[in-house]
Amino acid sequence: MTKRPALLTLALWLIPLAFLAYFFYQPLTAIFRVVFSERFSQGWALFEWSQVSRPLGFTILQAFLSTVLTLVVGLPAAWLFARFDFPGRKALRAISLLPFILPTVVVAAAFNTLIGPQGWINQALMALFNLSAPPLKLLTSLPAILLAHVFYNTSIIIRIVSSSWSRLNPRLEHAARLLGATPWQTFTKVTLPLLVPSLLSASLLVFLFDFTSFGVVLMLGGPQFSTIEVEIYNQAMNRFNLPVAGLLSVIQLGITLLVTLLQNRVNTPRYGKAALNPERSALSRPERRWQKVFVLFMAITLVLLFAVPVLSLISRSFVTLEADRGQRGEVAVGFTLRYYQELFLNRSGSIFYVPPIQAIRNSLLYSGVTILIAGILGTLTAYAMAQKARFNKFLEPLFMLPLGASAVTLGLGFLLIFNRPPWANSHFPLLIPIAHALIALPFVVRTILPAIRGIPESLREASRSLGANPLQVLLRVDLPILLRSLLVSLVFAFTISLGEFGASSFLSNPHTPTIPVAIYRYISQPGALNYGQALAMSTLLLLVCGLGSILIEKIRLPGEELF
Amino acid sequence: MLEVQNLIKQYENKPLLKGVSFSVQKGELVCLLGSSGSGKSTILRIIAGLEEPESGVVLWQGRDLRDVPTHKRGFGLMFQDYALFPHKTVTQNIAFGLEMQGMRADEISRRVQAGLESIRMQSFADRPITELSGGEQQRVALARALAPSPNLLMLDEPLGALDHTLRTQLIQELRAILHQSQIPVVYVTHDREEAFGLADRLVILHDGIILQQGSPQELFEQPSTTWVAEFLGLGNLIQGVVTQTDPLTIKTEFTELKTNSQFTQFNEGQEVQVLLRPEDALIGAPMASEENHFACLVRDSLFMGEYFQLELLCSHTTLLARSPLPIETGSELTVSWHAEKIRVFTKE
Numbered sequence: 001m002t003k004r005p006a007l008l009t010l011a012l013w014l015i016p017l018a019f020l021a022y023f024f025y026q027p028l029t030a031i032f033r034v035v036f037s038e039r040f041s042q043g044w045a046l047f048e049w050s051q052v053s054r055p056l057g058f059t060i061l062q063a064f065l066s067t068v069l070t071l072v073v074g075l076p077a078a079w080l081f082a083r084f085d086f087p088g089r090k091a092l093r094a095i096s097l098l099p100f101i102l103p104t105v106v107v108a109a110a111f112n113t114l115i116g117p118q119g120w121i122n123q124a125l126m127a128l129f130n131l132s133a134p135p136l137k138l139l140t141s142l143p144a145i146l147l148a149h150v151f152y153n154t155s156i157i158i159r160i161v162s163s164s165w166s167r168l169n170p171r172l173e174h175a176a177r178l179l180g181a182t183p184w185q186t187f188t189k190v191t192l193p194l195l196v197p198s199l200l201s202a203s204l205l206v207f208l209f210d211f212t213s214f215g216v217v218l219m220l221g222g223p224q225f226s227t228i229e230v231e232i233y234n235q236a237m238n239r240f241n242l243p244v245a246g247l248l249s250v251i252q253l254g255i256t257l258l259v260t261l262l263q264n265r266v267n268t269p270r271y272g273k274a275a276l277n278p279e280r281s282a283l284s285r286p287e288r289r290w291q292k293v294f295v296l297f298m299a300i301t302l303v304l305l306f307a308v309p310v311l312s313l314i315s316r317s318f319v320t321l322e323a324d325r326g327q328r329g330e331v332a333v334g335f336t337l338r339y340y341q342e343l344f345l346n347r348s349g350s351i352f353y354v355p356p357i358q359a360i361r362n363s364l365l366y367s368g369v370t371i372l373i374a375g376i377l378g379t380l381t382a383y384a385m386a387q388k389a390r391f392n393k394f395l396e397p398l399f400m401l402p403l404g405a406s407a408v409t410l411g412l413g414f415l416l417i418f419n420r421p422p423w424a425n426s427h428f429p430l431l432i433p434i435a436h437a438l439i440a441l442p443f444v445v446r447t448i449l450p451a452i453r454g455i456p457e458s459l460r461e462a463s464r465s466l467g468a469n470p471l472q473v474l475l476r477v478d479l480p481i482l483l484r485s486l487l488v489s490l491v492f493a494f495t496i497s498l499g500e501f502g503a504s505s506f507l508s509n510p511h512t513p514t515i516p517v518a519i520y521r522y523i524s525q526p527g528a529l530n531y532g533q534a535l536a537m538s539t540l541l542l543l544v545c546g547l548g549s550i551l552i553e554k555i556r557l558p559g560e561e562l563f
Numbered sequence: 564m565l566e567v568q569n570l571i572k573q574y575e576n577k578p579l580l581k582g583v584s585f586s587v588q589k590g591e592l593v594c595l596l597g598s599s600g601s602g603k604s605t606i607l608r609i610i611a612g613l614e615e616p617e618s619g620v621v622l623w624q625g626r627d628l629r630d631v632p633t634h635k636r637g638f639g640l641m642f643q644d645y646a647l648f649p650h651k652t653v654t655q656n657i658a659f660g661l662e663m664q665g666m667r668a669d670e671i672s673r674r675v676q677a678g679l680e681s682i683r684m685q686s687f688a689d690r691p692i693t694e695l696s697g698g699e700q701q702r703v704a705l706a707r708a709l710a711p712s713p714n715l716l717m718l719d720e721p722l723g724a725l726d727h728t729l730r731t732q733l734i735q736e737l738r739a740i741l742h743q744s745q746i747p748v749v750y751v752t753h754d755r756e757e758a759f760g761l762a763d764r765l766v767i768l769h770d771g772i773i774l775q776q777g778s779p780q781e782l783f784e785q786p787s788t789t790w791v792a793e794f795l796g797l798g799n800l801i802q803g804v805v806t807q808t809d810p811l812t813i814k815t816e817f818t819e820l821k822t823n824s825q826f827t828q829f830n831e832g833q834e835v836q837v838l839l840r841p842e843d844a845l846i847g848a849p850m851a852s853e854e855n856h857f858a859c860l861v862r863d864s865l866f867m868g869e870y871f872q873l874e875l876l877c878s879h880t881t882l883l884a885r886s887p888l889p890i891e892t893g894s895e896l897t898v899s900w901h902a903e904k905i906r907v908f909t910k911e
Contacts (some may be wrong), residue, residue: 152705177633178640179660179711184632189659193650287615355733 006391012384013395016377023434024402027413028253034416035246051244055231056251062217062227063144063210066149070206073150073305074157075199080298081158082165084291085251085283092299093158094553095306099548100155100494102542103499104215105516109523109538110309111148111220113316115139118531120312123321140222148216151305153206160205164198165191166283197266204263208256212406215501219520223477228252229408233505236412249409256404313542317535320528339532356533359518360540363498366514368498370440371490377437378444378489379482385445386452403442410435415506429512435503438491447489451482488556495548498541515541517561564589564747565610565715570619579605581618581771587715592741592748594762596755601768604643607717611640612747623714634663639713639746643720645693645704653679653703653786654688660711678706681740698729705737709744716741717749722757734760755795759783761903767791779805789836789908798840799882802910805833813837813907817878818857822905829907838906841872844884845899856899862893 081093099107113119115138121133129135138144162457175185192199214229221227226234228248235245286292320336343356385396405413418431455478463473501516508517515537522534565587579602587593595603608614610621612633621628639660647656648689657678679685682702687695695703702720708716721737722730738761740779741748752758758765759779760763766776775787786792789800803813803820808831811822820837829835845856859875859882870885875898884898 169644169646171642172648174608174611174633175640175642175646175648175707176659177613178611178636178638180634180637180663181659182634185663190648194648311626409787 001509006070006389009384009387009389009392012380012387016381016384016399017395019377020399020402020438024121024405024410024413024438027410027417028405030416031246031249031409031413034242035250049177051235052247052251055226055228055248058225059211059227060230062145062149062225063207065142066146066153066210067203067207069146069150070157070210070463071199071203073301074154074161074202076294076298077154077158077302078162078165078350080295080302081162083170083283084169084295085285086295086299088299091304094550095310096158096302097155098546098549099152099306100159101495101545101552102152103495103501103516103545104152105219105501105519106313106499106538106542106545107148107152107309108216108219109519109534110182110313110440110542111144112139112523113153113535114309114312115144118321118528120316121269128338132307139220140225142221142225144220145213145217145225148220149210149213151309152213153209154305156206156209157202160202161195161198162279165195168194170279200266201263204259204266206265207238208259211259212252212408214257214406214408215516215520219523229406229502232408232412236415237506239467242412245412249406249412251419252409253404256406257401260404310542313535314539317532317539320532336532342529342533345535356518356522356537359513359515359537362512363515365429366433366436367494367497369430370436371493373433373437374440374444374493375486375490378441378448378493379486381441382445382448382452385449400442402438407435407439407500410438411503411506412502432504432512432514433497434505435507436497436500437493439500439503440496443492443496444489448482448485450487452478455481474553488552491548491555495545498544564624565749566622566625566810567606567610568620568622570606570609570616570621572602572609572614572616572619574602574605578771580619582619583768583771583773584619585766585773585776587747587749589747590745592750592761592763594758594765595749595751595768596758596762596765596794597753597768599753602771603753603768604719606768607640607719607749607751610715610717612636637711637714638717639708639711639715640717641708641719641721643723645700646702647700647707649692651697652689652691653684656703657694657707657710660707665712674710681709681743682706697725698733700734701712701725702736705740709740709746713746713747716744716746717751718751719751721750722754730754730757737761767794769794786838786906789838789910792838792906792908798838798842801837801839801880801882803835803837803907805829805831805835806903807831810902811907815828815880817880818855819907820900821854821902822907823903826895829909834910836908836910838908839882839900840904841885843885843900843904844886845901846873846880846884846886846888846890846896854899854902855905856897858895858897861890861892861894863888 034197077096079088081096115121115136117134117137117139119139121138122136124131125131125135168191172190173186176190178184181189188447211227212229213227214233217225217227218230218233222228228251232245232248232252235241235248284294317339318335318337320334322466343360345355381399387391400412414431414435459477459481460473468476499516500514501520504514504517505520508514513521519534519537519541522530522537525531567586568584570580570583571578576813583602583606585593592860595606597603604697606615609619612628612631621638648659651659654675657675658671661674666674675688675720676685679688684699684702684706687703692703694699705718705721708718712794722733727732734757741761750758750761762779764776765779765782767774767782769790775782775791777785781793783797786795786797787905792798793800801815803815806812806814806819808829811829813820813822815837857877859877861873862876862881863874864886865872865874866889870887871889873884873886873890875884875896877898882898890896
């Protein structure tokens with residue numbers, strides 16, 4: 001296997017690169033073409049700078065505010081999980097990390113059931129004070145967006161910062177205390193400076209996710225809160241102004257790449273082993289009173305933040321509170337399974353031509369194809385990257401670029417290139433899974449690559465010396481070792497595909513909705529039934545993703561992280 | 564000055580310290596010696612205020628330190644892994660404690676300079692910690708702990724991470740620096756060479772209690788139990804039975820050993836252990852007055868530099884003995900131990 005590394009590596013690169021060139025760089029070029037070659041055509045004549053500057057300004061503002069708020073919650077939470085041992089720690093950590101894997105539409109639906117006009121709070125107030133309309137207009141507001149972003153991204157801060165915090169040698173803090181530093185001085189002069197790399201890296205990642213947030217903003221923000229992503233969608237799908245949509249995509253890509261480069265820079269560990277915790281665990285039971293108060297307070301906060309929206313979604317999907325569309329008279333308030341039963345029916349008044357169960361079938365099919373494509377391409381790519389070939393240095397960034405394109409940008413690019421026979425979705429259903437595979441690919445590579453690099457070459461050499469041919473080496477040595485990481489990455493790709501909304505919203509047509517697209521359309525329609533069906537589907541999606549998350553935790557090796 | 568009274572502490576629901584008491588006088592260097600897991604480091608952490616004992620008190624000049632937080636105790640602790648701040652330079656590390664005292668900048672730089680001189684590392688002042696070798700880090704950690712002139716200095720296996728040659732060299736340096744500073748010191752180690760080389764007083768910790776304390780010489784000559792004798796690596800420990808109490812005579816597998824008659828706490832027929840130190844062995848034909856001599860086969864002879872270490876087979880028992888002269892392997896010889904050099908312990 002090592003005889004002609006360059007040739008072998010090139011062969012490994014061949015298929016992934018061809019795939020990327022066709023399905024990523026071609027659409028990307030199309031976006032640039034639309035923006036720059038049709039500069040003076042009709043699209044630009046109607047163009048006003050404020051069409052770009054307003055969404056850009058708002059996107060940066062909300063991303064900044066979201067990041068700061070996420071840090072406010074995430075930093076103490078990271079400390080909690082890095083240093084304290086308490087009953088229920090594992091369960092609390094699990095529910096704190098769950099949001100990361102939840103689809104945006106599910107999160108949006110969950111907050112809708114809490115603070116929306118048909119949500120628990122408004123319905124309860126209406127029942128209590130006998131009101132005819134929802135009294136609180138919480139949904140289409142900046143705080144709703146910020147809250148959902150905090151819900152979403154606190155898990156990133158917890159994952160990154162708490163893992164580097166728990167690896168931080170607690171004796172450094174003890175040494176500072178012994179040298180006369182108060183607890184606060186110890187934090188600001190020792191702990192915080194040592195956490196800066198991971199803190200910056202996590203914050204930039206959170207900023208990036210907030211910056212490219214699409215589903216949450218679309219569903220919780222309303223028309224007056226248009227971020228770049230939402231504006232790309234609006235310009236392309238509602239106003240058919242492709243040049244402006246393209247320009248916004250180019251800006252999105254540029255800023256994302258900039259932040260990613262910055263993030264890679266700060267992410268390099270600075271102090272080597274010097275700051276590492278020599279002991280297995282730095283966890284201790286809260287002993288002093290302020291520690292107990294802190295642990296209790298954080299536990300309650302995290303449960304409120306993470307469990308309440310999820311429970312609200314699940315419970316609301318089983319309850320009738322208000323009238324159906326066009327229904328008159330008294331509404332029977334109470335438990336119901338109707339929303340789930342209705343998923344299998346196709347009513348004449350339905351906004352789809354097919355029963356909702358079809359959306360579930362579509363999504364499962366797409367996800368299956370996604371993991372097939374992402375699995376094969378991801379494994380090939382990871383093997384290519386693991387080789388010691390000189391040109392890898394140039395090929396790797398080329399490969400990680402798709403991470404910088406938001407799903408909406410990807411969707412726009414696909415729309416520009418493939419929106420004609422034979423590619424149009426009605427004839428070629430592979431377009432959505434291909435987009436999903438592009439989104440999942442970097443995650444798959446990042447999960448498998450360290451595992452491949454971790455296989456000692458001596459194992460392969462030993463099996464060769466015992467008479468195994470290259471294929472046998474691959475099947476008997478590499479595969480069993482890689483199996484866990486491969487499974488983890490495939491489960492993750494599966495949940496990404498199931499929940500993907502940005503690209504799907506561009507590519508799916510009324511005949512072939514995916515679950516998230518169906519949820520979005522249902523929840524935008526009036527009436528209890530549409531709302532209930534959206535919640536039922538969200539709940540099912542939530543359960544599948546929750547199971548996926550549990551599966552990932554079960555099969556991943558300790559210390560392996562998804563990013 | 565420092566008094567530790569009856570410390571009791573559990574670790575993961577198992578008793579770790581079962582009532583530990585000792586004190587440290589002004590300018591004294593006390594060595595806490597014990598195997599790993601004996602709770603030595605925990606004692607330091609309790610004195611430092613980093614952990615709380617279940618019961619027991621730590622007194623400083625008669626004052627109970629229970630409610631005094633770590634940063635107000637004015638104690639220095641040097642950690643086993645040094646715990647140097649990796650984001651600070653050598654100078655910044657040493658200055659940290661002085662800054663916490665709110666000292667003026669010129670005074671800080673003067674004292675840091677003095678500290679660097681005392682460890683002979685002036686040229687390293689602006690190096691990042693991550694570029695230092697183990698021995699250099701050890702010296703910086705010592706300078707950092709000493710810089711704020713702590714009331715008491717604690718060292719937790721400070722030479723543990725270093726290789727043997729460096730250790731022997733640093734023990735000398737450490738001794739000089741510590742004695743010069745006149746600060747009372749509690750020094751924790753599992754290495755008896757280190758302990759004997761440094762301590763004014765040794766405290767032997769085993770299984771959560773203090774087995775014995777005293778000067779190195781006292782412990783060497785009068786170990787109180789077989790565990791202490793074995794832990795200090797003092798020599799051959801042999802099973803025996805008391806046959807006579809005055810003078811105390813022990814029957815072993817290979818001979819009958821007579822000792823001084825001072826030992827009165829034994830009864831006839833009692834099972835005991837006998838300590839025969841290799842360095843007390845007398846090799847060759849016995850003088851008329853000598854007792855306790857017996858014939859052995861030389862199984863192995865090892866050149867140790869200043870002496871030869873002999874492995875003797877006496878009946879079925881293997882004994883170690885020292886000889887100033889080389890002796891051929893396979894030869895037979897007579898070996899004897901003076902009655903007053905023999906120590907007897909009750910069997911544990």
